[in-house]
Amino acid sequence: MHRQAILRTLGWTLLAFTTAFTTAVQAAANVQTMRGDVRANNVQLRSNDRLVSGSSIITGAGAQAVLRFDDGQTVVLNENTTFTITDFRYRQAEPSNDRAIFDLIRGALRVISGAVAARNRDAFQLRIPQATIGIRGTDFMVAIVNPAFTSVGTGAISVSNAGGTTVFGAGSFGTVASTSSLAASIPASAVPAGASAAFSSMSAVPGVVGGGMSAGPAASGAAAPGAGILPTAAAIGLAVGAVAGVSSEEVTTTHHP
Numbered sequence: 454m455h456r457q458a459i460l461r462t463l464g465w466t467l468l469a470f471t472t473a474f475t476t477a478v479q480a481a482a483n484v485q486t487m488r489g490d491v492r493a494n495n496v497q498l499r500s501n502d503r504l505v506s507g508s509s510i511i512t513g514a515g516a517q518a519v520l521r522f523d524d525g526q527t528v529v530l531n532e533n534t535t536f537t538i539t540d541f542r543y544r545q546a547e548p549s550n551d552r553a554i555f556d557l558i559r560g561a562l563r564v565i566s567g568a569v570a571a572r573n574r575d576a577f578q579l580r581i582p583q584a585t586i587g588i589r590g591t592d593f594m595v596a597i598v599n600p601a602f603t604s605v606g607t608g609a610i611s612v613s614n615a616g617g618t619t620v621f622g623a624g625s626f627g628t629v630a631s632t633s634s635l636a637a638s639i640p641a642s643a644v645p646a647g648a649s650a651a652f653s654s655m656s657a658v659p660g661v662v663g664g665g666m667s668a669g670p671a672a673s674g675a676a677a678p679g680a681g682i683l684p685t686a687a688a689i690g691l692a693v694g695a696v697a698g699v700s701s702e703e704v705t706t707t708h709h710p
Contacts (some may be wrong), residue, residue, distance in 0.1 A: 463568040481505045482538065486660065489532070509537045512560065516623025517654070519661060526553065526567030529655045531596075534560025539580075543569055551576040561596035561651035564588070565661070566608070583629045584614040584636060594622075594655055596648035600630040604644075604652050612636035618706045620663070638704040 484491070484502045488699060490513030492497045502522065504510070512518055512534045520528045527644040530536055535558035545568075551684040553569040553576055570577045579586040583601050586593075591608030602611065609622045616635035621627045628642055629636035644652070663695050 481541070482520040482526075482528070483637060485519040485521040485527070486658075487516070487518040489513055491516050491518045491530075504538060506538050506541045509535065509654050511535050517658070519658060522553075522567060524551075524553075524568035526569065527563075527565040527661060528555075529563040529658050529661060531561040531563075531651045531655055536560070536562060548572045553577040554570040554580070556580045557595060557597065558582070559597055560646070561594065561655065563592070563594040563655040563658075563661075565592045566590055579627075583631055583634070584612045587611040587613065596651040598645055600628050600634075602639075602644055602648040603627040603629075603636075606656070622704065625704055 471560050480503045482696050484498050484500055484504065487498060487500055491510065492513075493502075493508045493510050498510070498518070504597070510518065510520075512532050514532055516532050518530045520530070522528070522541065522543070537555050537556040537558065540552045540554040542550055544550065544684050551569045551573055555578070557579060562645050564579065566577065566588050570590060574587065574589055574702040577588050579588075579595070581597060581601050583593060586595065586603070587610065589611070591610055592606040593608070593610050594604045594606070603612065603621060603626065605621050605623050609620055611618050611620045612627060612629055613619075614629065614631075614636075615633045619627065619629075619636035619638070621636075621638065626639050626641055627636050628643075633676055665673060
């Protein structure tokens with residue numbers, strides 16, 4: 454009987470391990486394209502490598518990587534960036550279990566949302582040192598150059614911290630200085646050179662398709678194409694001076710008491 458109990462316990466342990474491993478493997482992204490020195494957990498990456506939830510990706514000087522997640526979401530990592538896939542879970546038949554939680558420690562990225570955000574926008578969080586960013590079917594960029602700067606191509610983002618929440622619409626630029634400072638809209642002319650260069654570089658990545666919440670996976674499980682290639686940096690106002698500012702309808706704020 455004692456031996457049977459041990460075998461039964463080992464069986465349940467193996468089942469639990471297998472389930473956890475399977476879930477982790479499914480909660481992943483592929484390296485779609487890359488250039489330069491790109492590493493995950495200190496291991497050099499190559500195109501088509503698989504990334505699981507928990508991976509920390511670092512890009513070196515002059516490097517860039519495009520990650521394609523299982524729900525069709527695309528993340529472009531610019532040079533000198535540290536990004537963590539903190540908790541990503543997606544199964545087409547289990548929308549209630551969706552998660553898309555990421556940490557941008559330094560550098561710059563571009564996010565084009567996928568099926569997770571389309572099914573439940575509250576499941577998505579991009580955490581930066583100054584705030585947490587939520588999305589509403591979106592193509593947006595963030596550059597941390599102390600402070601952090603944002604640019605929204607399509608859809609909208611919410612930037613929340615102890616100071617309150619600011620919602621930025623398409624075509625708007627924003628900045629957030631600290632965890633207690635409310636994010637504020639700024640004109641394109643106020644975007645510093647470092648952030649502007651990062652935005653321009655990521656907006657021009659070949660083969661990256663925009664389309665916001667409509668860009669989910671197809672019935673076969675492959676990612677469906679979005680509306681088309683995003684306009685160039687100048688066309689959407691990412692080049693400094695391309696637009697003078699944003700209208701009041703594009704930005705709303707909520708102060709925390």
